[in-house]
Amino acid sequence: MKKAKVADPTVTHDLSPERTDCPHCGRSMRADYANRRTLHTLAGVTRLNLTIRRCHHPVCTAHKRPFRPEAEGSFALPRHEFGLDVIAFIGRLRYAEHRSVPEIRTHLVGRKVAVSERTVTNLLDRYDELLAVSLADDRRLQKLLAKQGRVILAIDGLQPDVGHEVLWVIRDVLSGEILLAKSLLSARNKDLGVLLRKVKAACPVTVDGIVSDGQHSIRKAVATTFPGVPYQLCQFHYLREAGRLIYEADRHAKKELKKKVRGVRKIERQVEGRTDTEAEVIQGYCSAVRSALTDDGRPPLDASGLKLHERLSAIGESLDRVEEKRGYRGNSNN
Ligand SMILES: [Zn+2]
Secondary structure, three states, X not given: OOOOOOOOOOEEEEEOOOOXXXXXXXXXXXXXXXXXXXEEEOOEEEEEEEEEEEEOOOOOOOEOOOEOOOOHHHHOOOOOOEOHHHHHHHHHXXXXXXXXXXXXXXXXXXXXXXXXXXXXXHHHHHHHHHHHOOHHHOHHHHHHHHHHOEEEEEEEEEOOOOOOOEEEEEEEOOOOOEEXXXXXXXXXXXXXXXXXXXXXXXXXXXXXXXXXOXXXXXXXXXXXXXXXXXXXXXXXOHHHHHHHHHHHHHHHHHHHHHHHOOOHHHHHHHHOOOOOHHHHHHHHHHHHHHHHHHOOOEOOOEOHHHHHHHHHHHHHHHHHHHHHHHHHHHHHHO
16 A cells, blocks of 8 residues: 655754653653654754653652653644644734635745645644643643642743744643743743743642743743742754744845945945045945955854844944935035
8 A cells, every 4th residue: 555655854853851860759761762753844844853761760650751852842732743833833824914724825835834724724723722721720731730740841932934923832841731822022031021920820830940942031031930940951942943044034135135235346446546535434334334244143143144234224324324414514504
């Protein structure tokens, strides 16, 4: 019989638990076996090679309970084949841009995520469910966490497109359950702090640890809301994935900006050899543009296209001010 063809992965991640000691008894856990997951994400078909650890201490309450890599949940919900970034993207298109299901599908196909309209509808339902989670009122979650005795929180900020809102997801690493998800317009730590306090107030057990990437806004919000709780930076976290997209968008923006300022050489040639004030000013601007062009950043946190845009804008504003002054002087001379 013919097997359904699964696309070859374009991205592969090997993930291991950052934590090596058992969260329940403190003894070291063994890397017991590996799992493989194939996901459809905005970055392409993604293969996760997962190392699973387990505690082998016979009297531990979590004896032989699988401990999965903390970062796994930032890629996808448990047992899902579509990435959380895809769900976040769909939610944004639906609610912020009021797109229809067929339109959303077209957008996804454009991003090389092969989906049917029915899948889009299902994923939209997942998005709605995700945002409807209320830890305080969810009896199933309350019971599950109480039985587990502790939680380890993971915080993910999903931003499928630069400049749009962030879908914040706070989950429990031990159970894989989402405890809170909310879409916010900014990544400000003040807003994130509100979400963290909400989880803290509704959580029936102690928070034993927190995992996230190194974003400054997250670190600050965590330190304020959970003082003294062990905080672990996930070596591997979502940012890198998002970073790839930012990198590509940035590279494109830089190319377009460079096209716009190509004329700088011609201007320079025109004032070559002149030593008057006007020529000096023009030469100064030209060299500012030049140095802006050669300034390379390190995306995603220090994107060079963005920097180029900032620098060119500053130069443009400065030129505007020069023009304004001229206009003013012209008037006063009359
Ligand atoms: Zn144990």
